[in-house]
Amino acid sequence: MNKTEADFTTLDFVPQKVVLKLGSAVLTRSGDERIDENLLDDVAQTVSRMFDEGRQVIVVSSGAVASGIGLLRHKSKPRSIPEKQAFAAVGQGQLMHLYSVHFSRYGRNIAQLLLTRDDMEDRRRYLNTSYTLEKILSYGVVPIINENDTTTVDELRFGDNDLLSAIVAAKMNAELLIVLSDVDGLFDKDPRQHPDARLIPQVENITDEVESMAALAPSRLGAGGMRSKIEAARRATHAGAYVCICNGKRPGILNEIFAGKCIGTLFLPQKGKELSSRERWIAFGKVGVNRWIIVDDGAKKALIQGKKSLLPVGVKDVKGDFDQGDVVEIRDSKGERLGKGLANFSSSDILKIKGKKCESIEKILGQKEYDEVIHRDNMIIFSS
Numbered sequence: 001m002n003k004t005e006a007d008f009t010t011l012d013f014v015p016q017k018v019v020l021k022l023g024s025a026v027l028t029r030s031g032d033e034r035i036d037e038n039l040l041d042d043v044a045q046t047v048s049r050m051f052d053e054g055r056q057v058i059v060v061s062s063g064a065v066a067s068g069i070g071l072l073r074h075k076s077k078p079r080s081i082p083e084k085q086a087f088a089a090v091g092q093g094q095l096m097h098l099y100s101v102h103f104s105r106y107g108r109n110i111a112q113l114l115l116t117r118d119d120m121e122d123r124r125r126y127l128n129t130s131y132t133l134e135k136i137l138s139y140g141v142v143p144i145i146n147e148n149d150t151t152t153v154d155e156l157r158f159g160d161n162d163l164l165s166a167i168v169a170a171k172m173n174a175e176l177l178i179v180l181s182d183v184d185g186l187f188d189k190d191p192r193q194h195p196d197a198r199l200i201p202q203v204e205n206i207t208d209e210v211e212s213m214a215a216l217a218p219s220r221l222g223a224g225g226m227r228s229k230i231e232a233a234r235r236a237t238h239a240g241a242y243v244c245i246c247n248g249k250r251p252g253i254l255n256e257i258f259a260g261k262c263i264g265t266l267f268l269p270q271k272g273k274e275l276s277s278r279e280r281w282i283a284f285g286k287v288g289v290n291r292w293i294i295v296d297d298g299a300k301k302a303l304i305q306g307k308k309s310l311l312p313v314g315v316k317d318v319k320g321d322f323d324q325g326d327v328v329e330i331r332d333s334k335g336e337r338l339g340k341g342l343a344n345f346s347s348s349d350i351l352k353i354k355g356k357k358c359e360s361i362e363k364i365l366g367q368k369e370y371d372e373v374i375h376r377d378n379m380i381i382f383s384s
Contacts, residue, residue, distance in 0.1 A: 009202045009266040011242065015176035017056045018258075019241075020047065021165035021232075025182035026248035027063040034070035035063060035095065039248070041102045046254040047142060048106035056137045058172060060145045060165040061099070067091030092146070099144050111136045114148035115164070126171065133172060166232035170239035177236045178257055179229055180248030185265030186226060188213050203267045206234045233267040238382070243267040282327060282340055282380050291320040291328045293343070293350065293373065300332045303339065303381055309372040310341070310379070312361065315354040322347045330374070330381075341379035344370040 022043065029036045047057045065084055068091030069077070078084045096112050103110050113133070119125050136143050147164055162179060169177040183191070184199055191197040203210055214226040233243040244257055246264025256263050295303070299314025310330065322328055323346050330338045345353070350373055352364050362368035 009262045011176070011260040011262065011266075013175070014260065015055070015174075015242070017058075017172065017174045018050070018176045018178060019058045019060060019165055019169040019172065019174045020254075021060045021161060021177065021179045022062060022248065023161065023179075023181050024062040024066040026180045027061070028066045028070065035067055035098055037098060037102070040098055041105070042252075043254065044099070044102035044108070045106055046258065048103060048108045050258060051108060051140055051142065058133065058137070058143050058145065058168060058174070060161055060168055061095070062146065062161045063095050064088040064092040064146055067095045095146075096144065103142060109139075109141045111141045111143050113143055113145045115145060116148050130171060162228040162232040163235070166235040166243075169236045169241050169243075173239075174236075174241050177232070177241050177243045178254075179232065179243065179245045180253070181229065181245060182247065182249060183226065183245075184247045184250075185245050186210070186213055186230070200265050201262075203233075203265060205270075206230060206237070206267070237267050237269045240269045242269055279380055282342065282378065291322045291326065291347075292331045293318055293328055294331050294333060295338070296333065300338060303330070303379075307376060307381075309376040310374040311358060311371065312350070312353040312356045312373055313358075315350060315373055317354065318347045318350050320347060324349075328374075330379070337382060339379060339381035341374035343374060344372055 020043075027035055027039065043059075047059065050057050065078065065087045068074075068087030068089070071090055071094060072087070074087070078087050092114075096110070099110050113129070115129065119129055133143055145164070145168060147161060165177060165179065168174070186200045186203065187197040188200060189197040200210075200213070211227075211230055214230045229245055233245065236243050242262075244262040244264055244266050246253055246257070246262065250263065253263060293310070293315060294317040295310065295314050296316050299310060302308040302314065303310060316333060320328075322343060324343060326343055327340055328343050329340055332338055343350070349365055353361050353373075356364065358371040361371070
């Protein structure tokens with residue numbers, strides 16, 4: 001199902017800093033899974049023109065694994081981590097060579113950055129990465145970012161480059177995130193199964209209903225489907241960016257988007273909720289599996305309405321193991337995610353002081369560095 005020429009959402013501004021995410025299904029040809037050089041040349045030409053106009057574009061590119069599959073003429077998608085890493089090692093050099101060739105035709109140099117999740121979770125490494133990206137952009141060079149598929153293991157992976165692009169957009173203060181996929185955008189039903197599916201041109205808030213519209217099945221080569229793109233849109237819009245999800249195979253799509261037309265689904269930013277650099281790091285930081293602090297209804301109200309710190313008396317329970325200084329989720333008694341923050345105590349210590357008043361902390365633990373389990377300055381609340 002395709003949109004008509006008149007069916008688009010117009011941006012009300014000209015974005016100066018953009019993150020462009022290219023998925024594997026967009027970058028490769030459907031017949032032999034090799035890199036689509038015609039599409040790559042179109043990307044290089046359009047992005048180079050943006051730089052010529054004084055605008056900045058950061059490219060987040062998939063395709064290393066797919067490129068390796070194509071080069072080795074492998075018949076199926078790799079499933080194990082070592083197999084995936086091997087294909088990425090084979091394909092990464094070829095992918096960057098092609099980027100370099102096509103961008104050089106338009107007088108642009110490129111820079112390669114291979115990131116792991118640790119690079120964005122460790123604050124010092126994140127700041128260094130941000131400074132490096134800013135310097136690359138100041139030189140008029142196009143950054144090409146990919147997850148380091150050749151060395152990462154399961155617990156360090158972004159999962160797919162949708163999430164990586166959202167984190168980059170949030171932490172680099174991008175005004176617009178463009179996610180080019182092999183689908184036209186978000187539909188009210190899965191268009192592969194329902195011919196009458198209707199495309200949603202604009203989303204103001206990502207509600208449970210919006211999430212339910214996302215198709216769960218991934219595309220032919222990508223690691224994630226529409227579900228991961230919705231999560232990426234949620235993260236980026238919370239950081240104040242617009243997100244346009246559209247079909248990268250549509251001829252001239254980038255020219256249309258950079259001209260202010262989102263021929264797909266446009267997700268609007270959450271205005272008035274712009275985050276500082278430190279808040280962005282907390283909001284988009286990695287949380288280990290089941291690392292939650294569960295709060296009671298009184299604490300929930302104090303956090304959301306009163307904008308207070310989280311005190312021990314409001315803690316009902318703790319899930320998972322974590323250390324002092326780790327990023328943890330804050331959830332209510334029903335499991336709803338309220339926010340995230342930096343824990344002032346380890347999980348074992350919080351279990352000892354949960355439900356207690358601040359005056360009891362020193363007696364229970366033998367010392368007291370903080371009154372707050374999570375201080376308001378080190379907390380991001382998502383719920384409203």
